[in-house]
Amino acid sequence: xxxxxMYIRTLREAPAEAVVPSHxxxxxxxxxxxxxxxxxxxxxxxxxxxxxxxxIVREEMDAAGGQEILMSALQPAELWQESGRWxxxxxxxxxxxxxxxxxFCLGPTHEExxxxxxxxxxxxYRQLPVNLYQIQHKYRDEARPRFGLMRSREFVxxxxxxxxxxxxxxxxxxxxxxxxxxxxxxxxxxxxxPVEADTGAIGGSASHEFQALTENGxxxxxxxxxxxxxxxxxxAVCVDAPASNxxxxxxxxxxxxxxxxxxxxxNYLDLPQSRTIKALLYETYDEEGSVTGYVAAFIRGDRxxxxxxxxxxxxxxxxxxxxxxxxxxxxxxxxxxxxxGPKGLHDCKIIVDSELPGLRNLCAGANxxxxxxxxxxxxxxxxxxxxxxxxxxxxxxxxxxCGAPLKFKxxxxxxxxxxxxxxxxxxxxxxxxDENMKEHEIVMGCYGIGVTRTLSAIxxxxxxxxxxxxxxxxxxxxxxxxxxxxxxxxxxxxxxxxEKELSAKGVEVMVDDRDERxxxxxxxxxxxxxxxxxxxxxxxxxxxxxxxxxxDDQSVELPVGEAVAKAAAFISEGLSH
Ligand SMILES: [Zn+2]
Numbered sequence: 001x002x003x004x005x006m007y008i009r010t011l012r013e014a015p016a017e018a019v020v021p022s023h024x025x026x027x028x029x030x031x032x033x034x035x036x037x038x039x040x041x042x043x044x045x046x047x048x049x050x051x052x053x054x055x056i057v058r059e060e061m062d063a064a065g066g067q068e069i070l071m072s073a074l075q076p077a078e079l080w081q082e083s084g085r086w087x088x089x090x091x092x093x094x095x096x097x098x099x100x101x102x103x104f105c106l107g108p109t110h111e112e113x114x115x116x117x118x119x120x121x122x123x124x125y126r127q128l129p130v131n132l133y134q135i136q137h138k139y140r141d142e143a144r145p146r147f148g149l150m151r152s153r154e155f156v157x158x159x160x161x162x163x164x165x166x167x168x169x170x171x172x173x174x175x176x177x178x179x180x181x182x183x184x185x186x187x188x189x190x191x192x193x194p195v196e197a198d199t200g201a202i203g204g205s206a207s208h209e210f211q212a213l214t215e216n217g218x219x220x221x222x223x224x225x226x227x228x229x230x231x232x233x234x235x236a237v238c239v240d241a242p243a244s245n246x247x248x249x250x251x252x253x254x255x256x257x258x259x260x261x262x263x264x265x266x267n268y269l270d271l272p273q274s275r276t277i278k279a280l281l282y283e284t285y286d287e288e289g290s291v292t293g294y295v296a297a298f299i300r301g302d303r304x305x306x307x308x309x310x311x312x313x314x315x316x317x318x319x320x321x322x323x324x325x326x327x328x329x330x331x332x333x334x335x336x337x338x339x340x341g342p343k344g345l346h347d348c349k350i351i352v353d354s355e356l357p358g359l360r361n362l363c364a365g366a367n368x369x370x371x372x373x374x375x376x377x378x379x380x381x382x383x384x385x386x387x388x389x390x391x392x393x394x395x396x397x398x399x400x401x402c403g404a405p406l407k408f409k410x411x412x413x414x415x416x417x418x419x420x421x422x423x424x425x426x427x428x429x430x431x432x433x434d435e436n437m438k439e440h441e442i443v444m445g446c447y448g449i450g451v452t453r454t455l456s457a458i459x460x461x462x463x464x465x466x467x468x469x470x471x472x473x474x475x476x477x478x479x480x481x482x483x484x485x486x487x488x489x490x491x492x493x494x495x496x497x498x499e500k501e502l503s504a505k506g507v508e509v510m511v512d513d514r515d516e517r518x519x520x521x522x523x524x525x526x527x528x529x530x531x532x533x534x535x536x537x538x539x540x541x542x543x544x545x546x547x548x549x550x551x552d553d554q555s556v557e558l559p560v561g562e563a564v565a566k567a568a569a570f571i572s573e574g575l576s577h
Contacts, residue, residue, distance in 0.1 A: 001477075003512045004486075007044050010524050020216040022459035023148030025468050029527050031476075038145025038153035045528065046455075048476040050156065053454050054135050056187045056473065057158045064180040066131045066160055071113045073137055077103035079112040083427045087287040090319040094139045094153075106139035111424050111446055114161040118442065119430035125165050128432060128442070129173055133160035135451060149456040150412065151218070156451040163442045165432065167421075170443045174206075174419055177447045181210050181415050184449065187577070189471030190414065190457055195221050196231035197416060198308050206419040210449075211411030212457035221411045222393050226404035231393075233408070234308040237400040238391035241274075241300070243358030249375040257370040260338030262301040265372055269363060276301030277356065277364035277376065279340035281324040284316060294329050294348035295321075296340065298356060298364070298384075299391060306392040310351065313388040334367050341365035341373060342382035352384035353391055414454045420444040468529030469550050472574025477510040478502075479567050480530040482521050484537040486513045491540040494560060498534060498545070505568040526550065531574065532567045 014024040015034075026032045031046025042050055058068065077095075080086035094106040107113070114132060122128065138157045145153050162173035178194065185192045190212045197209040209232060211221050223230035231237070259265035266273045282295040295314070299305055311321055326337040333348040341364035342350055356362070357378040364376045376382065395408040422441040425431065430442045455474075462469045472478060479502055483495045492513065499509045510530065512521045518537075525533050535546040535555065547563045548555035549570070558566065 004514050020147045022456040045476040052474045060180050060184045066133045075107045092140045094141045108140045115424045115428045115430050125434050129164045131162045149452045158449040160447040162445040177417050198235040209413045210415035212414050214460040217410040217412035219411045221409050222406045224399035227402040229399050229401040236393040238393040239398050240355035244360040246360040248377045249361050252374050256372045273302040277362050283324040285320045297351040299353040304392040306390050309390040339365040349385045351386045354389040412457050414457050415449040417447045467527035470529040472531050477508045478571045479509045479532040480525045481511045482535045484518045491536045494536050494540050501564045507571050
């Protein structure tokens, strides 16, 4: 394809709001355009990349036994009310009404629709297992859309759902998808890690996230260098400190004026922070946003809280927990801002981190201004409504599998697999009859890939100062033929020959025949990230061209036939894995 006829507009500078390389470079390369905050349109080159990623997903899903369907993005509220998620989903769900006032949402995910299809059509064990998938737009009204395609409000997702007769069969379906995802992300050229993940609002018993490793990722991954353990920081297990065998000392109240923080009280009493108890005060809300109660969570002073684990333990949704208004909470529970401890609190749920009962003689607030207790011991001095391990894992904490220190990396979630079990089939009545005509709930799994987000991840991992460096498998074109003087007939003939011969070998070629200075053309070729550049320059009359890979600094001069053979071999090698 001749660039003079293509709709491409590159930008020298990206808009100021773009701060991460993938967002900057895809805008500058003219691959995406912002429609409105968090919503993007795909321009010709960007759309080619999107379709290539989709096709890799499609080929691997089909090879794994998945069957592609296409459901509507608009979903009736009734199905979500049946599963109980209409209320649970919160403000991220994009809700709309039709002209008669009937409620719908723009699907953030499709468990309900797929379960509805299956319950109406599957009745016998003979019809199972089934794996259905679609590649389609999803909608989530993100509070802070940012980083271009990385966190957008409309995005393309591949979502698959498996339906099995029992757990054992689900385990096979899950492993099949896990392996398929590994192949998909390998083919997309991503460096990634599957990690244990929180099951969150979708619910279920087990989950893995596929995290592309990148500095700008929004997730933190904790992993062990000694064994295979890897998990997102919100799902990683922070191992309890070993129980202490110290004698319990007598409880003592100390005057600790003005020591409102752990650091201040530890300094004042000359204690390590690990001998203090930190209080975290929360309020909980119902689905309408009214306060339903108070929660005081206690954790060792030097630890951080993992709110996801608190939320899961409380069995509520993320938007139903927030830090308390301390004054209002004090009036109800007797807490005192900066001096709150577990002894003597009332009318609130007391959650104690799992390692505190094993530790001895700690310092905690006395629920009295400017006072702390020392030698506070669980069982003797305070109790809990719930004991929960809600410690956030820190770098260097011990691996829960082998005890070696954990390391941290940044990642970007590009896929997630879930064992849902019977959560949706139970709520929505999706059942089958076994060999003895006995009825059972269908056991489900669900499997998502953020297709547009995968594009971001690829660019985050494959770029340099000059632009994108697409892996061959997803490059919008494989080869760019840059004609230095497009008015030189011999040069244009040679470019035509290159295009024809390469195309005949299945190589996708774009020819830069624009009326631009050579410097502009070279810059654009680098920015667009086409894997191979063949320059038709001053030796065109002798049939000599310059051959350069996007990843190399140097070009080599080659007779045109050799350049064709070399490019074709390079592309075919790149497509083979
Ligand atoms: Zn380990």
